[in-house]
Amino acid sequence: MLVAFTLLLGFQLAGEVIVGLTGWPLPGPVLGMLFLVAFLTVRGAVPDALDKLSAALLQHLLLLFVPAGVGVIVYAALLAREWFAVLVALFVSTIATIAVTGLVAQALLKRQARNTLVSPLPEGEG
Structure with a gap:
């Protein structure tokens, strides 16, 4: 799971860096998510570790709404x-x-x- 979490954070970081350098009016995490979708499309499948991590994150999705609340x-x-x-x-x-x-x-x-x-x-x- 650590590798998958690093992968997710890496894509988010890439999005943040590109938005910071270019000044695009787009949130960095959204650009990172687009990079992740492109990566998974090219790869053709979701890695098992990423599948397990996403399932675990979805189980605790309610906690992610606490800052918004x-x-x-x-x-x-x-x-x-x-x-x-x-x-x-x-x-x-x-x-x-x-x-x-x-x-x-x-x-x-x-x-x-x-x-x-x-x-x-x-x-x-x-």
């Missing part, structure tokens, strides 16, 4: 003043996420249908 408490007064803007931003981003997810799913299904060879029905079944 603390942030909400710390900025409660600001959220109380700007509640309408936050509500609009949440609504718009949720609708956009659903729309983009649907469009990507449709595109992937069409691509899969194009790439899948449909075997002809046996005689008498058509």
Whole structure:
């Protein structure tokens, strides 16, 4: 698991360094995640150690939301003043996420249908 954890942190570090050097308006961890996806795509499979580590991290995912919860408490007064803007931003981003997810799913299904060879029905079944 230590190797897999080092791999994850390495990709995050690479993302942070590249964003720091280029000034791209993108969070470093997001760029690191894109690097990880590219690595796994090229490799063709998820290493066993990374699979085990990700399962362990997902079991404790709730702990990763504690800092966000603390942030909400710390900025409660600001959220109380700007509640309408936050509500609009949440609504718009949720609708956009659903729309983009649907469009990507449709595109992937069409691509899969194009790439899948449909075997002809046996005689008498058509």
